Amino acid sequence: MSDQTTCRRDARPRRLILAGAHRQPGYCLTCGIRAQSICSVIDDDDIARLAETAVETLALPGRTFIEEGAPATDFYNITSGSVKLFKALPDGRRQITGFATTGHFLGLAVSDQYAFGAEAIDTVRLCRFSRPRMRQLMDDFPRLERRLLAEASNELVAAQNQMLLLGRKTARERVASFLLERMREARDPAEDVPLPMTRSDMADYLGLTIETVSRTLSWMRTERLIAIGKGHTVRITAMERLEALAAGES
Amino acid sequence: MSDQTTCRRDARPRRLILAGAHRQPGYCLTCGIRAQSICSVIDDDDIARLAETAVETLALPGRTFIEEGAPATDFYNITSGSVKLFKALPDGRRQITGFATTGHFLGLAVSDQYAFGAEAIDTVRLCRFSRPRMRQLMDDFPRLERRLLAEASNELVAAQNQMLLLGRKTARERVASFLLERMREARDPAEDVPLPMTRSDMADYLGLTIETVSRTLSWMRTERLIAIGKGHTVRITAMERLEALAAGES
DNA sequence: AAAAGACATTGATTCAGATCAATTCAGCCC
DNA sequence: GGGCTGAATTGATCTGAATCAATGTCTTTT
Known part of the structure; x- marks a missing residue:
């Protein structure tokens, strides 16, 4: 009976992914607690009521599943994979406003248009809700609203x-700053920081050009701040100095 | 008896400013509706319960009432006046992250430290809550939480x-972009845009220097896009061209 | 294994905006 | 009105990052 108070559920064709679907790590939709944890506000009755509220979708790498300026009809929860969020100017200049990974919510707009676009970096599993459904969910589960507020606050700080x-x-x-942020994001055992995104994405996130990003990484290598590894990883070899640099102390 | 369902209340020494105190325009704390409007979730009993939850404070121009990095003990609602929010680097470089005016909430942090500083531009009237009190309020009035979520979403878009x-x-x-934003913010009858902040504030908000801001405004004047008026105001004389410029179409 | 294409690095040059340096202007307070 | 002070403007010069231009290095395909 302990499963009744647990968020984790197996996958079915059309269902609300509460957390931990496909045996991947995830977050409870209503309380934000990690997949395997107990979530007291959800029981089997709740799950039955929610079962038909969401559609699970898959976005392949490079797929833009939220178009900037399009009508904001849906709300998404990322079940696995990572996503880049961006805004663009008419001449093609682009600013990546953030990266979102497992457990993050997307499309929380007060306006009726999406303020930003979203594109899958790797293969992304998404849980899609209609806006009226989302409102219903927030009415039924106040903890969901609290969770969204907490997430919005964190994003605002970021x-x-x-x-x-x-x-x-x-x-x-x-x-x-970016390297340290990536390190904290992907709390790996070692100090190997994964950089799955391209130089172009890094540049558009940092307000630089790909050449400047590349040159700067090379400079950091010659200064022995980092070691550039195989397959889009970087190892930080002088944490203190890198932190001082990121904080603007030199 | 219609006052029982109205947010508007007169001032008393220590009280919760729900809205419209001091006969100034304001917003209902729980629903975000303007001062004179009906707010159905508040009645006299609620008001009695809330009466001792907040302290009204005054911040004079230039006063920093939230210190970046200080323990986040309080939560604020601006009752009147305008405020600049900022972050700084150790060597003094500063970024203004936004301006906040009447009705805005400040200090909504998940962390236990303020992520930004806040300084009064003009004389600012503030309603201050302790964090536990704020949590209590959110429990008692779910609409407050919804209101905060809506505000956070809007700020995220900004x-x-x-x-x-x-x-x-x-x-x-x-x-x-800045001039148009100011114009939309202060929906005056005419196209006279008030710029109460200094060139230094504008520069720190736009990531420029005061010289560049000044030069750019001068250039806009010679290009007949704007007319620079007396006492920190600007009149937009070529809206279309200015909008095209802000949108990056030229 | 070779070819093709995308991505990344490195070099040479340019330029938008920063920095340094005077003035000029607008409030203020006697 | 006449200094006084901080803010704003304008000018001259410099520089960090952009741009332009090869070259090099992975990945994928066949």
Whole structure:
């Protein structure tokens, strides 16, 4: 009976992915707790009521599943994979406003249009809700609303950090900040930081060009701050100095 | 008896400013509706319960009432006046992440430290809550939580726009975007845009220097896009061209 | 294994905006 | 009105990152 108070459920064709579907790590939709954890607000009755509210979809790498400016009809929860969020100018200039991974919510707009686009980096599993359904869910599960507020607050803090980076940091400081952010994001055992995105994505995230990103990474290598590994990874070899650089202390 | 369902209340020494205190326009704390409007979730009993939850404070121009990195003990609602929010680097470089005016909430942090500083531009009237009190309020009034989520969503959209501006727009595009934003913010009858902040604030908001801001405004004047008025105002004389410039179409 | 294409690095040059440096202007307070 | 002070403008020069241009290095395909 312990499963009755657990968020984890197996996959079925059309269902609400509460968490941990496909045996991958995930977050409870209503409380934000990791997949295997107990989630007291959800029981079998709740799950039966919710079963038909969401559609599971798959987005292949490179697929833009949210178009900037399009009518904001749906709301998404990322079940696995990672996504880049961006805004663009008419002449093609692009700013990546953030990366989102497993457990993140997308499409929370007050406006009736999406304010940003979203594109799959690798293969992404998504849980899609209609907007009225989402409203219903928030009414039925107040903890969901609290969870969304917490996530929005965190994103706001991240956005403010990014504004400081884009408005006032040098190229070296930007790249250092980015590497440390990636490290914290992907809490691997070692200090090997995975960089699954291209140089172009890094540049569009940091407000630089691909050449400057590349040059800066090379400079960091010659300065023995990092070691550039095989297959889009970087090892930080002088954490203290990199942190000082990212914080703008040099 | 119609006052029982109205948010508007007169001022008392220590009280929750629900809205419209001091006969100034304001917003209902729980529903976000303007001062004079009906707010069905608040009645006299609620008001009695809430009466002692907040402290009204005054911040004089230039006063920093939230210190970046300080323990996040309080939560604020701006009752009147305008505020600049900012982050700084150790060497003094500064990024203004936004301006907040009447009705806005500040200090909504998941972390236990403030992620940004806040300084009064003019004289600011504030309604201050302790964090536990705020949590209590959110439990008692679910609409407050919804209101905060809506505000956070809007701020997130604004933050994404600002990231695009800081990462990818030219100085001219930045200043044009800023003027239009100010115009929309202060929906005056005429096209006279008030700019109460200094050139230094504008520069720190747009990721530029004061010289570049000044030069760009002068250029816009010679190009007959704007007319610079007396006492920190600007009149937009070529809306279409300015909008095209802000959108990056030239 | 070779070819093709995308992605990444490195070099040379340019330029938008920063920095340094005077003025000029707008409030203020006697 | 006449200094006084901080803010704003304007000019001259410099520089960090962009742009232009090869070259090099992975991946995928066949």
